[in-house]
Amino acid sequence: MIRALGRRAxxxxxxxxxxxxxxxxxxxxxxxxxxxxxxxxNASEDAVAALRAELGLEGPLVVRYLAWISxxxxxxxxxSYTYRVPVAELVSERIVVSAPLxxxxxxxxxxxxxxxxxxxxxxxxxxxxxxxMGGTQLGIAVPNFWFAMILVLVFAVKLRWVSAGGxxxxxxxxxxxxxxxxxxxxxxxxxxxxILARVLRSALLDTLDQDYIRTAxxxxxxxxxxVVRHALRNAMIPVLTILGLQFSFLLAGAIIIENVFxxxxxxxxxxxxxxQRDLIVVQSVTMVLVFAVILVTFLVDLAYTVADxxxxxx
Amino acid sequence: MTQTLKMSVAxxxxxxxxxxxxxxxxxxxxxxxxxxLDPTGGAAAAIDEVxxxxxxxxxxxxxxxxxVVPGLAQSWSxxxxxxxxxxxxxxxxxxxxxTAMDSADxxxxxxxxxxxDSTNAQKALFAGIAxxxxxxxxxxxxxxxxxxGNFAFNMAWGDAVIVAPESVATNATQPVGTGPFRFVExxxxxxxxxxxxxxxxxxxxxxxxxxxxxxxxxxxxxxxMMAGDVNAFPVFPAxxxxxNFDADPRFSVIVGSTEGETILAMNNANLTDVxxxxxxxxxIDRQAIIDGAxxxxxxxxxxxxxxxxxxxxxxxxxxxxxxxxxxALLAEAGATDxxxxxxxxxxxxxxxxxxxxxxxxxxxxxxTDITNMEWAQWLEQVFRGKDFDLTIVSHTEPADxxxxxxxxxxxxxxNAGFQALMETLGITADADARTALLQEAQKMIAADYVxxxxxxxxxxxxxxxxxxxxWQNAPTQANDLTGVSWRAGP
Numbered sequence: 001m002i003r004a005l006g007r008r009a010x011x012x013x014x015x016x017x018x019x020x021x022x023x024x025x026x027x028x029x030x031x032x033x034x035x036x037x038x039x040x041x042n043a044s045e046d047a048v049a050a051l052r053a054e055l056g057l058e059g060p061l062v063v064r065y066l067a068w069i070s071x072x073x074x075x076x077x078x079x080s081y082t083y084r085v086p087v088a089e090l091v092s093e094r095i096v097v098s099a100p101l102x103x104x105x106x107x108x109x110x111x112x113x114x115x116x117x118x119x120x121x122x123x124x125x126x127x128x129x130x131x132x133m134g135g136t137q138l139g140i141a142v143p144n145f146w147f148a149m150i151l152v153l154v155f156a157v158k159l160r161w162v163s164a165g166g167x168x169x170x171x172x173x174x175x176x177x178x179x180x181x182x183x184x185x186x187x188x189x190x191x192x193x194x195i196l197a198r199v200l201r202s203a204l205l206d207t208l209d210q211d212y213i214r215t216a217x218x219x220x221x222x223x224x225x226x227v228v229r230h231a232l233r234n235a236m237i238p239v240l241t242i243l244g245l246q247f248s249f250l251l252a253g254a255i256i257i258e259n260v261f262x263x264x265x266x267x268x269x270x271x272x273x274x275x276q277r278d279l280i281v282v283q284s285v286t287m288v289l290v291f292a293v294i295l296v297t298f299l300v301d302l303a304y305t306v307a308d309x310x311x312x313x314x
Numbered sequence: 315m316t317q318t319l320k321m322s323v324a325x326x327x328x329x330x331x332x333x334x335x336x337x338x339x340x341x342x343x344x345x346x347x348x349x350x351l352d353p354t355g356g357a358a359a360a361i362d363e364v365x366x367x368x369x370x371x372x373x374x375x376x377x378x379x380x381x382v383v384p385g386l387a388q389s390w391s392x393x394x395x396x397x398x399x400x401x402x403x404x405x406x407x408x409x410x411x412x413t414a415m416d417s418a419d420x421x422x423x424x425x426x427x428x429x430x431d432s433t434n435a436q437k438a439l440f441a442g443i444a445x446x447x448x449x450x451x452x453x454x455x456x457x458x459x460x461x462x463g464n465f466a467f468n469m470a471w472g473d474a475v476i477v478a479p480e481s482v483a484t485n486a487t488q489p490v491g492t493g494p495f496r497f498v499e500x501x502x503x504x505x506x507x508x509x510x511x512x513x514x515x516x517x518x519x520x521x522x523x524x525x526x527x528x529x530x531x532x533x534x535x536x537x538x539m540m541a542g543d544v545n546a547f548p549v550f551p552a553x554x555x556x557x558n559f560d561a562d563p564r565f566s567v568i569v570g571s572t573e574g575e576t577i578l579a580m581n582n583a584n585l586t587d588v589x590x591x592x593x594x595x596x597x598i599d600r601q602a603i604i605d606g607a608x609x610x611x612x613x614x615x616x617x618x619x620x621x622x623x624x625x626x627x628x629x630x631x632x633x634x635x636x637x638x639x640x641x642a643l644l645a646e647a648g649a650t651d652x653x654x655x656x657x658x659x660x661x662x663x664x665x666x667x668x669x670x671x672x673x674x675x676x677x678x679x680x681x682t683d684i685t686n687m688e689w690a691q692w693l694e695q696v697f698r699g700k701d702f703d704l705t706i707v708s709h710t711e712p713a714d715x716x717x718x719x720x721x722x723x724x725x726x727x728x729n730a731g732f733q734a735l736m737e738t739l740g741i742t743a744d745a746d747a748r749t750a751l752l753q754e755a756q757k758m759i760a761a762d763y764v765x766x767x768x769x770x771x772x773x774x775x776x777x778x779x780x781x782x783x784x785w786q787n788a789p790t791q792a793n794d795l796t797g798v799s800w801r802a803g804p
Contacts, residue, residue, distance in 0.1 A: 033694055038358075040356075040358070041697055046431075050431045050433060082349035082350070083487075084487065093501075152541075153537065156537055156543075164537035164543050166529075169504075260533065262504075262528065262534050264502060268503060269503065276690070
């Protein structure tokens with residue numbers, strides 16, 4: 001099992017390296033000069049050239065790539081062209097918003113999805129099942145930003161229970177910070193919960209058809225115990241896969257929600273970096289996210305071996 | 315029990331009202347976040363919108379009506395030959411870090427801006443300076459290469475503010491200036507907070523605290539304004555919702571004008587026949603664009619000059635909406651099968667306006683291929699590469715008609731007569747003579763149909779109706795908070 005995990009880790013490392021090359025090359029090919037953008041329409045050619053030299057935009061590609069990689073390995077993610085502060089500082093400022101948001105959304109979607117999926121599978125074909133299928137269909141179809149705007153209009157503008165967006169910072173206290181993330185987390189969790197519930201339901205239906213379930217019932221186990229103790233554990237593998245994918249999506253894919261609630265998160269950082277041609281921010285933050293995704297994938301693989309004893313023997 | 319319940323509900327409601335501002339602090343919404351806070355080191359208008367007149371000051375400054383008034387210089391004089399300007403600085407001015415502001419700082423700031431390796435975005439403002447010297451701590455003498463009647467005006471720009479050598483290196487993130495407010499903190503991506511500076515040389519502002527919140531999404535801006543999370547949004551990004559705010563007594567809508575001439579720029583190196591350019595100008599219906607793209611906000615212009623300026627000449631008649639004349643001109647020029655490439659940057663005046671113009675051009679037989687692009691790409695392809703036929707952009711620098719004297723500017727208009735005119739204007743100081751020259755300049759570029767002159771960009775903002783003193787017009791892109799206060803009472 002260690003060897004299998006070791007092989008997996010190696011292939012993920014190679015994926016990381018390949019991703020870094022692709023990201024670097026693609027960003028060099030993008031039209032638009034960062035220095036020209038920063039200095040605007042009235043800047044002289046000399047000023048632009050001076051800034052390009054200052055930002056380190058000149059020089060052979062391979063040298064710049066290696067400089068970037070070696071910097072990252074040493075913890076130096078470069079200095080943002082636009083903000084002139086270390087990228088690591090920007091990332092750490094933003095991740096304290098994006099990571100808790102992603103975790104909150106994930107927890108919320110799991111808490112909603114598991115009971116819902118269980119009920120739908122246990123009462124297959126019944127009224128509850130049909131209701132849940134319809135509801136999850138709606139949850140997947142509704143665009144999460146539209147749902148977010150409705151939440152804002154109802155809870156912030158009309159009821160004034162929360163502010164319309166923004167993040168006061170964790171310095172202002174735990175509760176104000178969490179309160180600022182509640183609506184965004186709900187908006188993110190809804191489609192994720194719908195997907196998760198459906199996946200769980202179909203995985204459960206597969207396991208519930210197995211012989212050992214019938215045996216368990218025949219042995220005298222109650223319906224609930226059968227479903228929770230036997231069926232659920234075996235249905236977890238596809239659920240774990242989806243959870244891993246969802247966390248990766250939530251970390252950076254929440255850009256639209258971050259826009260609607262004007263949260264200073266990672267998604268918006270990348271988006272602003274692209275518009276302002278702050279290539280070093282885009283490069284480094286994308287690498288951070290690729291690394292996070294790969295880490296989560298590896299953790300999910302580990303979780304498989306825990307959930308499925310058959311995988312441990314290999 | 316009911317009493318406790320009522321109290322807790324009231325307390326909850328108070329907490330839940332979010333950013334309920336006290337009567338001496340204000341939260342201003344802005345669409346774009348400044349990339350840094352040093353107005354002498356970058357071109358982004360957002361930098362000036364946070365720092366101009368609040369954190370930094372120059373020798374002179376713009377008042378809300380565009381007039382040039384004394385700033386750090388309490389008076390100035392020009393020599394007979396127009397080459398030597400002497401500025402009398404105010405005594406007793408300190409920077410936010412406690413160091414004194416004197417003529418040495420002015421010399422430092424100006425020399426830094428005009429240095430060979432300076433990254434100042436408006437180097438042209440300082441190009442004519444031959445020498446800057448400080449005979450004593452409150453006097454600065456500036457010698458020019460040639461007379462420049464505009465020099466005091468130039469020194470009012472945000473790029474000409476006075477900085478201190480002790481703090482200039484960190485101004486991008488920790489700005490230190492001489493203004494009535496001092497910098498407190500910048501939560502990147504979220505907000506910038508300023509506080510009243512007690513050592514200010516002038517009258518203390520009514521506000522003790524100001525926070526600039528950055529909200530780019532128009533819907534989020536609407537929600538934030540409605541929920542009371544921001545108290546004012548001077549350049550409101552969702553003009554389609556202004557009617558809602560107008561109808562609500564809690565808010566007031568502030569409509570003013572800016573220095574932004576919005577034009578349909580035509581690449582004069584591609585569209586060389588003036589009849590074709592004239593035809594395009596006559597094909598355009600300005601009011602349809604103002605109504606369709608700008609929700610009715612904006613003033614039509616017939617030349618590259620701001621209508622609120624007293625020297626403005628109304629030349630809209632020379633390019634009135636006349637599709638028949640346009641078709642006749644195109645036939646006469648033999649350009650009956652034109653297919654033009656239109657590049658549109660992100661703002662809605664370009665994207666929406668571009669679609670409307672494309673349909674107006676189609677009505678006279680000109681086909682257009684529209685490409686939407688972001689600013690960075692527009693700068694590279696259109697502005698530097700001049701690879702376009704038509705584009706729509708708003709020129710927001712004040713009094714910038716002299717861009718037509720640059721043959722290498724992106725629309726490539728090369729008229730020696732106009733260039734001579736601008737040279738004469740540069741050395742003319744007499745007000746009446748200047749007016750005559752400016753009017754002639756306006757007529758010249760209108761008669762040559764260099765670009766399609768669309769409208770003057772309006773400044774539409776929303777604010778809590780109790781806020782007073784916000785600038786209505788934008789002679790420069792700034793949010794001057796020195797005169798802003800809350801009206802007492804409900």
